[in-house]
Amino acid sequence: MEAASITFAGSRRSGEAFIKGLLGLAALISLLTTAGIVYALLEETIVFFGQVGVGEYLFGTKWSPLFEPGSFGVLPLIAGTFATTAIAMVVAIPLGLGAAVYLSEYARPRVRKTIKPALELLAGIPTIVFGYFALTFFTPQILRDLLHLQVGIFNALAAGIIIGFLIIPIVASISEDAMRSVPQALREGAFGLGASKLQVTARVVFPAALSGIVASVVLAMSRAVGETMVVVIAGGLQPQWGADVGKSMETLTAFIAATAKGDVPTGSTEYRTLFAVGTTLFVITFVMNMVSIRFVRKYRQVYE
Amino acid sequence: MTARRARRAKDLAFRLALMACLAIAVGLLALLLVDVALDGAGTLSWDFINNFTSISADKAGIQAALWGTIWLMGVCALFIVPVGVATAIYLEEYADDTRWWNRLIELNVQNLAAVPSIVYGILGLAVLVRGPLSLGNVVLSGGLTLGLLVLPMVIIASREALRAVPSSIREGSMALGATQWQAIWRQVLPAAVPGIATGVILALSRAIGETAPLIMIGAVTYISFDPTILGQFTALPIQIYSFLRLPQAEFKLLAAASIIVLLAILLTLNAFAIFIRNRYRRTW
Numbered sequence: 001m002e003a004a005s006i007t008f009a010g011s012r013r014s015g016e017a018f019i020k021g022l023l024g025l026a027a028l029i030s031l032l033t034t035a036g037i038v039y040a041l042l043e044e045t046i047v048f049f050g051q052v053g054v055g056e057y058l059f060g061t062k063w064s065p066l067f068e069p070g071s072f073g074v075l076p077l078i079a080g081t082f083a084t085t086a087i088a089m090v091v092a093i094p095l096g097l098g099a100a101v102y103l104s105e106y107a108r109p110r111v112r113k114t115i116k117p118a119l120e121l122l123a124g125i126p127t128i129v130f131g132y133f134a135l136t137f138f139t140p141q142i143l144r145d146l147l148h149l150q151v152g153i154f155n156a157l158a159a160g161i162i163i164g165f166l167i168i169p170i171v172a173s174i175s176e177d178a179m180r181s182v183p184q185a186l187r188e189g190a191f192g193l194g195a196s197k198l199q200v201t202a203r204v205v206f207p208a209a210l211s212g213i214v215a216s217v218v219l220a221m222s223r224a225v226g227e228t229m230v231v232v233i234a235g236g237l238q239p240q241w242g243a244d245v246g247k248s249m250e251t252l253t254a255f256i257a258a259t260a261k262g263d264v265p266t267g268s269t270e271y272r273t274l275f276a277v278g279t280t281l282f283v284i285t286f287v288m289n290m291v292s293i294r295f296v297r298k299y300r301q302v303y304e
Numbered sequence: 305m306t307a308r309r310a311r312r313a314k315d316l317a318f319r320l321a322l323m324a325c326l327a328i329a330v331g332l333l334a335l336l337l338v339d340v341a342l343d344g345a346g347t348l349s350w351d352f353i354n355n356f357t358s359i360s361a362d363k364a365g366i367q368a369a370l371w372g373t374i375w376l377m378g379v380c381a382l383f384i385v386p387v388g389v390a391t392a393i394y395l396e397e398y399a400d401d402t403r404w405w406n407r408l409i410e411l412n413v414q415n416l417a418a419v420p421s422i423v424y425g426i427l428g429l430a431v432l433v434r435g436p437l438s439l440g441n442v443v444l445s446g447g448l449t450l451g452l453l454v455l456p457m458v459i460i461a462s463r464e465a466l467r468a469v470p471s472s473i474r475e476g477s478m479a480l481g482a483t484q485w486q487a488i489w490r491q492v493l494p495a496a497v498p499g500i501a502t503g504v505i506l507a508l509s510r511a512i513g514e515t516a517p518l519i520m521i522g523a524v525t526y527i528s529f530d531p532t533i534l535g536q537f538t539a540l541p542i543q544i545y546s547f548l549r550l551p552q553a554e555f556k557l558l559a560a561a562s563i564i565v566l567l568a569i570l571l572t573l574n575a576f577a578i579f580i581r582n583r584y585r586r587t588w
Contacts, residue, residue: 019485020398026390027409033452034412040430098325122333126513128541129563133336136556168329198315226420228516233548253422260520266434278426289418
């Protein structure tokens with residue numbers, strides 16, 4: 001009887017260990033995903049750099065990989081990515097932070113309850129819908145007819161502005177979260193010393209939440225760099241080594257999406273170019289994500 | 305006196321500027337929805353939903369795309385629910401976060417959540433469609449690619465749902481003789497289901513609109529048969545993209561009509577998530 005209960009306890013314990021192992025295996029899938037991404041990118045990228053010099057790729061100013069003889073300078077794609085991202089940040093930083101400050105410091109609970117779902121909805125709309133809007137409404141109706149700008153059908157300006165709008169929810173929600181986690185005592189202390197609401201917001205809450213705000217901005221920037229459908233549809237596919245945002249500028253992402261249509265033969269130069277550009281994109285966004293994660297941890301540590 | 309009035313004016317101006325920021329953001333959203341509705345409403349009909357795509361705009365429909373999307377979501381859900389929830393349970397209930405590998409998994413999930421979707425497309429193309437697994441450009445590869453893309457969302461939401469269950473529940477259960485797993489399976493997990501379900505639905509509604517990864521893995525734009533799990537497929541966002549690339553204006557209107565269908569599905573999913581969140585959420 002006693003022996004039986006001991007083996008029973010033993011089997012229960014080994015069952016527990018088995019389950020823990022199974023759950024750990026599931027967790028391993030997320031590590032394997034990253035490993036898969038790195039493996040997929042590096043395998044072809046290394047072959048690519050066997051054919052094209054690293055210097056030629058990184059510092060070349062002419063991008064025409066699909067012609068014979070090809071030219072593989074990635075700078076025009078970087079310029080396109082930089083331009084659309086910069087325009088997006090000019091839109092998203094003030095609007096996103098303004099919205100966050102309002103929701104965190106000024107809005108009554110009922111207002112916040114109605115506005116936040118609207119922002120979540122904005123975040124949930126597929127980016128191809130924003131691409132449609134940029135191409136068929138924003139460029140012709142707003143930029144051309146309303147503002148009388150001389151822009152092409154495909155242009156980096158419209159793409160950048162629309163990307164800016166679609167990353168507002170990222171800036172707004174993380175920043176609001178950071179500002180709301182600033183302890184009430186700090187605000188009350190400042191009010192007690194005679195500060196106005198504006199002073200409390202701008203000189204106490206904002207600096208106290210700064211690391212969260214920086215995190216939100218960097219994460220939004222990473223999202224803008226990686227955004228694909230808006231630039232493919234509305235930004236155009238002509239690489240440009242310059243800064244004429246009224247014209248087409250091809251981005252890293254747009255090149256990948258426009259070149260890969262599923263029928264690119266494995267092992268061709270076209271195929272390898274996709275991976276080289278993909279690696280470039282992955283490295284840029286990886287650095288930004290790490291910076292952002294670091295800043296988020298910082299504010300969580302301070303106040304939680 | 306005047307100093308105080310100036311201060312008040314400044315406060316008011318700041319407040320108005322903040323409200324303007326919100327109004328512009330929400331206003332653009334409204335403009336976008338109205339624009340799509342006006343463009344697409346005229347073309348939307350039962351024929352449009354029940355026809356296959358066509359080279360002539362008045363016959364073209366989205367049947368194959370709609371079924372493709374439903375299939376993709378099915379595969380995606382079957383992948384993300386077990387894997388996402390299991391990962392969340394491991395990280396939240398079992399992992400000792402003083403161990404470097406557990407911290408690495410956590411950091412890894414945070415980074416994966418912010419990797420551009422097109423990079424997942426590259427992963428799908430190089431590992432699932434070709435290369436090691438060589439499944440081809442079929443529904444299964446598409447669903448798994450989208451699954452990997454939204455898996456971090458499911459993990460993060462499920463972890464939050466598990467964390468919200470107070471530890472007294474676990475301790476009470478274990479004090480009555482339950483093993484750790486029995487406590488999790490019978491007490492903690494049931495209590496966390498509403499939060500997990502909300503996270504899964506939101507992840508699916510993200511996956512349903514993703515276009516770039518499907519372009520990468522080679523979703524086909526012109527398909528006139530209903531998809532199967534190991535067959536080629538198209539999907540709503542791919543159909544929208546292919547309509548948009550045609551130069552004729554009629555096809556732009558078809559794109560708008562397809563967007564209305566896509567947004568209708570999305571809003572239904574979101575409403576469902578909000579309903580679950582409000583109906584079943586418990587406060588401890």
